Amino acid sequence: MRVSIVGRANVGKSTIFNRLVGKKKAITRDISGVTRDRIEDAVDIRGKKISFVDTAGFDNSKDKMTKLMVEQSLKSLEDADLVLFIVDAKDLENPFDKEVAKALRKSEKKIILIANKCDNFEMASNLDILTRHGFGEAMPMSAEHNIGFQELFDIIMDNYVENEESDEGDEKYDxxxxxxxxxxxxxxxxxxxxxxxxxxxxxxxxxxxxxxxxxxxxxxxxxxxxxxxxxxxxxxxxxxxxxxxxxxxxxxxxxxxxxxxxxxxxxxxxxxxxxxxxxxxxxxxxxxxxxxxxxxxxxxxxxxxxxxxxxxxxxxxxxxxxxxxxxxxxxxxxxxxxxxxxxxxxxxxNKRVSTGKLNQFFEGVIERNPPPLSQNKRVVKLKYITQSKTRPPTFTIFSGNKEKPPESYQRYLLKAIRETFDFKGIPLRLNIKAPKNPYTKK
CATH class of the missing domain: 3.40.50.300 (P-loop containing nucleotide triphosphate hydrolases)
Structure with missing residues (x-):
C-alpha cells in the first residue's frame, strides 16, 4: 500500500513522514520549500507493508522551481492508495488550502484530512471549519510532540489496500x-x-x-x-x-x-x-x-x-x-x-578466488620478487594467502613471523592480484596476519 502525504508548504509534512517511517529521512526546517522531490520509504505496520511518500509543498508561486516541485507532488497522487492531506491547525483560514483540496478532489483518491500542530484542546475545538474542504472531519495531531500517531495508524489500517507490493516483505535489490x-x-x-x-x-x-x-x-x-x-x-x-x-x-x-x-x-x-x-x-x-x-x-x-x-x-x-x-x-x-x-x-x-588458485599465483609472485626486509631490517616470512571476504574483496596473508613487508611491497601484491584475477577498478584489502605466540597467556 502506498500513502502520499500532501499539503501546502511548511505544514509539517516531512516531520509527519519522519515519525511514520521511524527515521529522519526527510530534512525538516521551519521554512517553506525545504522538500523538493518525492521521498519514499516502506515500513511494516501491524504486519502490513506500507510505503509512505513525502512530497514538496503546494505553492502558488510562479517561479520555475516551484512549478516543478508541485508537478512532482501531483504525480505522487497517481500511484497512491491513500492520501494524507495536511493542514496547519494554527492557520485554518489559509486560502491556499482550498486550492490544494481542489487538486485532491480531482484525483478521486481516498483522502484523510489531518490538522497538524494541534497542541491543545482549544485548537482542536476549532477544526469544524475544515469540513468545507469536503473530506469530512479533520483528525487533530501534533507531529512535533508525537501526538495522534496511534490514531493515525488505526485510520491507515482501516483503509488498508492490498497491492502487488504488499506481500513482498523486506525489499531485496540486485x-x-x-x-x-x-x-x-x-x-x-x-x-x-x-x-x-x-x-x-x-x-x-x-x-x-x-x-x-x-x-x-x-x-x-x-x-x-x-x-x-x-x-x-x-x-x-x-x-x-x-x-x-x-x-x-x-x-x-x-x-x-x-x-x-x-x-x-x-x-x-x-x-x-x-x-x-x-x-x-x-x-x-x-x-x-x-x-x-x-x-x-x-x-x-x-x-x-x-x-x-x-x-x-x-x-x-x-x-x-x-x-x-x-x-x-x-x-x-x-x-x-x-x-x-x-x-x-x-x-x-562479489567475486571469490579459491585458495588453491591464490597460492599457485602467490608462490610464483614470491619467487619472482621476494619480499624485502621489514622496517626492522628483518626477514619477512610469508607462508600462504587466502581470500577472507568479499564486498570488497579482502585477502589475508599468513606470516611465519611478526614481520610485515613494506607498504610498497603490499601495494605490489595488490596490483598483481588485481591484474591476475581481473579485479581492475575494484577496491581491494590486504591483511598480514602474524602467528600467535603460544606462550602468551590467554
Missing part, C-alpha cells in the same frame, strides 16, 4: 547504487535519462536536490535501487545549516551503497572536491564509477580523456583502472552504460 558529486553537474538529469521519465526535479540552480531520494528501477529482470543525493561542496564553503544537513545525508548514503557513481562535468573535470569524494568511496570499500557528464559540449574528446587519465594517475593512484564513462544526460548518450558497467563491477566486487 544492486544498490548512489549518485554523488558537486552541485549542478547533472546527477538528477542523468537519473531521469536512465529512468526515461522526469522523476526528479532538475534546474540550472545549484543545490536543487536537498534530500537523498531513493528510487526503484527495473533493469531487465534485475531490481535496482538508485539514490540521488544533494551536491557536495567543500566544507569551508558550506555555511547554510540546510546544506550541511544535506551533505551529511549524502555521505551516509555511501555507506549503504554497493556502487557509487561519482558524477563530474566535462566543463570542470575532476576538482579537488571530486578527488576527496572518490577517496572516501574507496576507503569505504565501495565500487567507484566516474561519469563525465555534459560530454556533448566537448570539441576535443582525446584531449579531455588524456587530461582526465593524467589526473587519475597522479591523484587517485590507489585505484588503478577505475571505470570512467562519458555521457550526456541532455542527449541521453551512453546513460544506459552506467547501469551495465555498475552490474559488471558489482560482480567483480
Amino acid at each position: 544492486l544498490k547504487m548512489t549518485f554523488l558529486g558537486r552541485p549542478n553537474v547533472g546527477k538528477s538529469s542523468l537519473i531521469n535519462a536512465i529512468l526515461r521519465e522526469k522523476r526528479l526535479v532538475t534546474s540550472d540552480v545549484a543545490g536543487t536536490t536537498r534530500d537523498a531520494i531513493s528510487l526503484d528501477f527495473m533493469y531487465g529482470d534485475k531490481k535496482v535501487k538508485i539514490v540521488d543525493t544533494a551536491g557536495l561542496r567543500k566544507k569551508a564553503r558550506v555555511v547554510d545549516d540546510l546544506e550541511k544537513a544535506s551533505g551529511v545525508m549524502s555521505n551516509n548514503e555511501v555507506r549503504f551503497s554497493e556502487v557509487v557513481v561519482l558524477v563530474t562535468s566535462s566543463e570542470t573535470l575532476l576538482e579537488k572536491q571530486d578527488l576527496t569524494l572518490a577517496r572516501k568511496v574507496i576507503e569505504e570499500g565501495r565500487v567507484l564509477i566516474i561519469v563525465v557528464n555534459k560530454f556533448d559540449l566537448v570539441t576535443n574528446h582525446n584531449k579531455l580523456r588524456n587530461d582526465l587519465n593524467d589526473t587519475l594517475a597522479s591523484s587517485l593512484s590507489q585505484l588503478e583502472d577505475v571505470t570512467v564513462l562519458y555521457t550526456s544526460a541532455l542527449k541521453e548518450k551512453n546513460v544506459d552504460d552506467i547501469i551495465f558497467k555498475s552490474f559488471e563491477a558489482y560482480e567483480k566486487w
Whole structure:
C-alpha cells in the first residue's frame, strides 16, 4: 500500500513522514520549500507493508522551481492508495488550502484530512471549519510532540489496500547504487535519462536536490535501487545549516551503497572536491564509477580523456583502472552504460578466488620478487594467502613471523592480484596476519 502525504508548504509534512517511517529521512526546517522531490520509504505496520511518500509543498508561486516541485507532488497522487492531506491547525483560514483540496478532489483518491500542530484542546475545538474542504472531519495531531500517531495508524489500517507490493516483505535489490558529486553537474538529469521519465526535479540552480531520494528501477529482470543525493561542496564553503544537513545525508548514503557513481562535468573535470569524494568511496570499500557528464559540449574528446587519465594517475593512484564513462544526460548518450558497467563491477566486487588458485599465483609472485626486509631490517616470512571476504574483496596473508613487508611491497601484491584475477577498478584489502605466540597467556 502506498500513502502520499500532501499539503501546502511548511505544514509539517516531512516531520509527519519522519515519525511514520521511524527515521529522519526527510530534512525538516521551519521554512517553506525545504522538500523538493518525492521521498519514499516502506515500513511494516501491524504486519502490513506500507510505503509512505513525502512530497514538496503546494505553492502558488510562479517561479520555475516551484512549478516543478508541485508537478512532482501531483504525480505522487497517481500511484497512491491513500492520501494524507495536511493542514496547519494554527492557520485554518489559509486560502491556499482550498486550492490544494481542489487538486485532491480531482484525483478521486481516498483522502484523510489531518490538522497538524494541534497542541491543545482549544485548537482542536476549532477544526469544524475544515469540513468545507469536503473530506469530512479533520483528525487533530501534533507531529512535533508525537501526538495522534496511534490514531493515525488505526485510520491507515482501516483503509488498508492490498497491492502487488504488499506481500513482498523486506525489499531485496540486485544492486544498490548512489549518485554523488558537486552541485549542478547533472546527477538528477542523468537519473531521469536512465529512468526515461522526469522523476526528479532538475534546474540550472545549484543545490536543487536537498534530500537523498531513493528510487526503484527495473533493469531487465534485475531490481535496482538508485539514490540521488544533494551536491557536495567543500566544507569551508558550506555555511547554510540546510546544506550541511544535506551533505551529511549524502555521505551516509555511501555507506549503504554497493556502487557509487561519482558524477563530474566535462566543463570542470575532476576538482579537488571530486578527488576527496572518490577517496572516501574507496576507503569505504565501495565500487567507484566516474561519469563525465555534459560530454556533448566537448570539441576535443582525446584531449579531455588524456587530461582526465593524467589526473587519475597522479591523484587517485590507489585505484588503478577505475571505470570512467562519458555521457550526456541532455542527449541521453551512453546513460544506459552506467547501469551495465555498475552490474559488471558489482560482480567483480562479489567475486571469490579459491585458495588453491591464490597460492599457485602467490608462490610464483614470491619467487619472482621476494619480499624485502621489514622496517626492522628483518626477514619477512610469508607462508600462504587466502581470500577472507568479499564486498570488497579482502585477502589475508599468513606470516611465519611478526614481520610485515613494506607498504610498497603490499601495494605490489595488490596490483598483481588485481591484474591476475581481473579485479581492475575494484577496491581491494590486504591483511598480514602474524602467528600467535603460544606462550602468551590467554
